[in-house]
Amino acid sequence: MNNINLQLYSFGFECNLSLLDKIKCAGEMGYAGVEFARGYEELPVEQVKKALDDAGVKAVSAHVALDFMEQDLPYLAKLGVKFVACPMAPFNTAEEAKELAEDLNKFGQMAKQYGITIGYHNHTGEFYQDQGKYLMDYLIENTDPETVAFEIDCGWASAAGINPVEYINQHAGRIAGIHIKENGGVIGADKPQSRHEAPNHPKFELDEDGKPIIPPEFKKMMEEREKLNVPQGSGIVDWKAVKAAADAQREGVIYVVEREASYGGKGRIDCLKEDIAWLKENL
Incomplete structure (x- = not known):
């Protein structure tokens, strides 16, 4: 497998690297393309295009929250991006999933003029159930297959207890992207928040230096989640089966490495180098 991209x-x-430096570093590590997570807002599009050309990588996709979707689409189109996914959004019932589907359909029609497909990227909460059915299923079933597709994060899906291969097969034709995130265990689906409630972000007290004081139980939870990010090829996902299933259901599926945490005391860039080395050798 050679056509591997990097979120x-x-x-x-x-990381102290600028966006342009990250693009350069991605090329040096051997990634064929990049998936943006914004960060380009203050940069002229020509400057980002030059960085991509100089690095020899393509702008294959982007993660853009719904609030920024309309304003970012023209910019991303100029970079050659063809797939723009909402990275996450709150919804916790079948009805709210249908409401989010309407938003995705709206942006799908908007993006069509730019030759861009709109998508959605999962975490674990999308596999919470309402009326005996995954929230993600409601979302997929109520979006327009002509303009909306999905990016299955196999790390988060498997952490929720989902077999990514089976899920891809169940929704054949709708999966445009695969997030290659290695995962070492199952934690279950988090209960998601409602899209009609204010975000419930954790609030921490600050120490005398103004830094947040992280409660032991929260720190332990985060440490346990970081441990899920094991070295590529050593987790619970069958990547060969994932690739076979994804390629069989749709042409031009993009594969994007995403890493949430480092492992073994190594730096993040070293981990990303090992990720792509394993994928090139084994897939």
Whole structure:
């Protein structure tokens, strides 16, 4: 497998590289393309295009929240992006899934003029059930297959207890992208928030230096989740079967490495180098 792309979010929040430097680094590591997580807002499109050309990588896709979708589509089209996915959105019932589907359909029609397909990327909460059915199923079933497709994050799906291969087969034709996120265990589906309630972000007290004081139980939970990000090829996902299923159901499926955390005390870039090396050798 050679056509492997990198979600730029994978560099992590502690990375000091600029967006242009991340593009260059992705090319140096051997990635064929990148998936943006915004960060280009203040940059002229010509500058980003030059960085892509210089690095020898393509702009294959992007993650854009619904609030920024309309304003970002023209910019991303100029970069050559063909798939723009909402990275996450709150919804916790069948009805709310249908409401979100309406939003995706609206942006799908809007993106059509740019030759862009709109998508949605899952975490674990999309596999929470309402009326005996996954929320993700309601979302897929109520979106227009002509303009809306999906990016299955196999790491989060398997963490929720879903077999990614079976899920891809169940929704054949609708899966335009695969997030290659290695996962070492099952934690179940998080209960998602309602799209009609204010976001319930955790609030922490600050120490005398103004840094957040992380409660032990929250820190433990985050550490356990980071441990799920094991080295590529050592987790619970059968990547050969995933690729076979994805390629069989739709042409031009994009494969994007996304890493949430490092492992073994290594730096993030070293982990990303090992990720692509394993994929090129084994898929």
